[in-house]
Amino acid sequence: MKAAIIGASGYSGEELVRLLSRHPNVQLAAVTSRSLAGKLVADVMPALRHAVGDLEFTSSDPQELAQRDDLDVFFLALPHGVASEFANPLQEAGKTVIDLSADFRLNSAATYENYYGHPHPAPHLLKAAPYVIPELADDAWKAATLIACPGCYPTSIQLPLVPLLRAGLIKPNGIVINSYSGVSGAGRKVAEDFIYCERNESMKGYCMPKHRHLSEIEEQLEKAAFADAIVQFNPHLAPMSRGIATTIVVKSNGASLQSIYDCWNKMYSDKPFVSVLPSGTYPDTKHVTGTNRADISAVYDSRTDNFIITSAIDNLLKGASGQAVQILNLKSGFAETAGLV
Amino acid sequence: MKAAIIGASGYSGEELVRLLSRHPNVQLAAVTSRSLAGKLVADVMPALRHAVGDLEFTSSDPQELAQRDDLDVFFLALPHGVASEFANPLQEAGKTVIDLSADFRLNSAATYENYYGHPHPAPHLLKAAPYVIPELADDAWKAATLIACPGCYPTSIQLPLVPLLRAGLIKPNGIVINSYSGVSGAGRKVAEDFIYCERNESMKGYCMPKHRHLSEIEEQLEKAAFADAIVQFNPHLAPMSRGIATTIVVKSNGASLQSIYDCWNKMYSDKPFVSVLPSGTYPDTKHVTGTNRADISAVYDSRTDNFIITSAIDNLLKGASGQAVQILNLKSGFAETAGLV
């Protein structure tokens, strides 16, 4: 199978290059970027010098790419609002498209406009594109040819919460979520706020109370709960390169801590990329960085009748590129872990 | 005025040495440590080489210290459970004692035993020792000769919350607090969990749901609210040396964001060590590190009727040694900012 990465100039794009260049079942056949066309990938991503040979960035013309017979699957690592420029012609040409942007994550074009500030560029594709966290989606998505990869924060939140909401073990209202992201979550953004001396030794919140990922979080939690789920989502920047830790406070629906764990174990015991940690062991971003794994755990506070649920993922892997490759693996019938361990 | 620091081997002790060695109204006359007696302070705290001359650690005999006529005020930078060994004889000898440990922070000996795991060593002193965040305490405390300095997390929480609870602007129940501490919060603790490679690039929760500071937080919030205040307190370790950031989700009691700000501005406009930031500007640990200042801010989420309140302090200054010196300044009639800017 031959793959192309469209818009590979950022950190997620770099992780995709890393993963696909060593994938046993995939050949990385094209890497495109409007700004980098003509440059060697090895020069732009020096960490991958040994892995990419003389692969070169090519230009990013959607129509042209759609006509190429030698490319089977396209990973879109583009900013929101731009992905549909590519998704449209690629879809029409019968290509498989795995989109890492926010463009196809929501069901509602109105919600998209509310959170992203511009009308959805291709609302007709919203229904066609399943939103896929592989551990949580049912198998129907594998037939789709346009797949929306979830955001990094939402993945760290849904993996622990969705099974519990589906099972009715927790209350869907009043959920409070605090998340902490490494600086790569902002991408390779060159702005004063992201230079080393501003972020080093700095911990702070941002974008409260309406971070864009909130739209996707609520839409998915509501689906799982068959009920409204208005959550408080507080994102923070932590002084580290990678990783997301999330801490969730949620009311028990009468369920015990044991039933939370039973639910998780039933859901995840045979999943290679979710580890359920014993209560009292706290997920640590350091332990998941560089892997496609999510660690999840919970404690119960009888004083408040709350569960405190914690999770950790690598924002660039399980939160982006690793999950995208996992999606490709499952869709293509490869081993789920191919290229990911 | 001549001051002694008892048990100065940790990071808070080092900050006290730094502050007092340059304080315009205080002479740092003794620095004690059982383990370091006989060593030069300059050798143990090389960052202070230029400031401490040939000051030497002396031994820590409580009775002996109590008899020294040349010492007026004692800062106790000791582990909990040990401070009262010193507080007792020093009190009896008429000395002023400013205690940075947890030993005199609580009103209730039972709560102390519940959280600290051993009976309170000097319950008769609990009532005598006011708990002092200077911006929040009324002036009566200045007459006391044994003063309890609040913990680092509690300071970052009470500065924004106490005025609002007193004014009835927020609901005292259902408060969710997430805090993020630099690694110095654990003191100069030599344990595998605190070596560089374990904490660097790592973000994680710990001690949920019952961190020891919770006892102090709830006791004080209840005092402010004249009501029960059962809070969910989630402490985390962030990969940085210093600083605490806190994010609080609290229900409005019908109050507007403007009334929150009015309340804070009334409380803090003439206070040198609290800055009220505009809504939408988030306190950043980097901006308070090295200062005795707390930055606080709030946003309102109409979807949830919650305020999200954020704060930041330096855990070793406003969260420990800086606040202790501020207490000394106010008690002694010095300028509140003496030695602190």
Add this chain to the structure above:
Amino acid sequence: MKAAIIGASGYSGEELVRLLSRHPNVQLAAVTSRSLAGKLVADVMPALRHAVGDLEFTSSDPQELAQRDDLDVFFLALPHGVASEFANPLQEAGKTVIDLSADFRLNSAATYENYYGHPHPAPHLLKAAPYVIPELADDAWKAATLIACPGCYPTSIQLPLVPLLRAGLIKPNGIVINSYSGVSGAGRKVAEDFIYCERNESMKGYCMPKHRHLSEIEEQLEKAAFADAIVQFNPHLAPMSRGIATTIVVKSNGASLQSIYDCWNKMYSDKPFVSVLPSGTYPDTKHVTGTNRADISAVYDSRTDNFIITSAIDNLLKGASGQAVQILNLKSGFAETAGLV
């Protein structure tokens, strides 16, 4: 005495604001920046919120500033090539100017052009401006009204080497210098190479073999040695915000390690801002960060007949703004340490 900081938008400028706003003998009366004019200093430098009141950035017109009777001393924190625009009219108006840029550090306009890539903008001022590391300069400089502050790397190098070269204890040829700078050494530079994820967890050399500071290093070492001193200078970026560590390999001129220490002790025993550490104790940037102190030390290797000399300073204090204030103190007859401890 009333001071102005010209071009205060960078990290050195911020340190100057911090130091001068609490200086006992100086009033910080103006802070200028072309790009920031009209903004509150407290907003641009939130770490100084408590210290700067409602001080505002003003515009930077050289002629206008030169006419202001209420300003006595001007600190220029400008890029090289620009400082003379201000130095000229300020000099003519009889003001004292302390320049932190590279513009007046060299004696030779030709060397300036060779290293900085453009003709010197005011060669007639080169001779007028003494180059002042206070511990090393003789007192004649105090009469000057235009003073060149040395660069950060050069300060870390000259403090240990100059006394030894003057005393003939080491050979001036074949010196190899490796220096390691925190990222603030690049200023508040917004470029991809300086965003957090690029510099965090990264150690690398740069600008070899001809970093601009080499010109100043060699000119000064040659003055001290009365001989040619062609040095190999290897600067590196270290993943930290502040601090410079320097490691120098230099041939003994027949001198013993003891004589090195005797020379240093004679030179520095009464200097508040240089600490001579015992052989085998290595200067650590962490111990000098936030101070105006330089730590220096040496070991001898009998196998190679080399001394290995190590030093550490805070690049923004002893390497820039702290030294500038020390210069002001000494020139004005204030205590050398005023505002610096």
Add this chain to the structure above:
Amino acid sequence: MKAAIIGASGYSGEELVRLLSRHPNVQLAAVTSRSLAGKLVADVMPALRHAVGDLEFTSSDPQELAQRDDLDVFFLALPHGVASEFANPLQEAGKTVIDLSADFRLNSAATYENYYGHPHPAPHLLKAAPYVIPELADDAWKAATLIACPGCYPTSIQLPLVPLLRAGLIKPNGIVINSYSGVSGAGRKVAEDFIYCERNESMKGYCMPKHRHLSEIEEQLEKAAFADAIVQFNPHLAPMSRGIATTIVVKSNGASLQSIYDCWNKMYSDKPFVSVLPSGTYPDTKHVTGTNRADISAVYDSRTDNFIITSAIDNLLKGASGQAVQILNLKSGFAETAGLV
């Protein structure tokens, strides 16, 4: 092929577990540790939870291990002085032993005693054990059954220098080497000097002028040069978890920069784990961390007739466990990169 890791409790041991657990040609069949016997590897190395299943630490009895028919190759990740306890019986039992300690790196037992402070525990094995940097060793080593893996600093130094010394392009005398290591270079050492707050934001030298690795560096450089090579080696700790950067100043032997590059290109153009970077591009630890690659580069300074050679490796991979696996691959006829990309 079945492999055992002996003494796997440190960071190098953990990297070996990571590499071997996903190696296509090797089964990781035993992981031993005296202190951890009986514990799950997944609990001790939570970063590898997804990779190690229910693998358990077993005890470390040398005789017993030597008798196990199901183990073919042993990686010794033990402290120096202990490795020979295992190497002896394993050798006698005909097993292959790849030793990551310093015990078999030197030819001379006298040098070992001089640098390591105790007599060599098995001097008869010194000659039997080739010292193998695969890119530099001739193929004879593949017949050996006890192989010494080089140290981390020495690998970063020999890869650039050995080819040049062999070709006579540089002078073997007067070499000055400065190296910068991430904190994991000290292993999982629990000591005050290695806790987070002491190492974060800290750059400093240590162990000058006689770090233990100097013995191995000089022995190997002399072999390459057929001449004495007394070098100045200055190791430093940098505030990062992983990586070594090295900067070498060496006199040209009349050779041009081009001839340096020609020599390197001839040596390394077909080697998967050495990248020769263009002059003026500086190796960066960030670009090699997580890989088994060494990046090397050089500039020439006509003023001093020196080459300044820079290199970077991951101290735990090319500097330890990655190189050990590369050795296994080559010895066993696997692809050189098996399990390493």
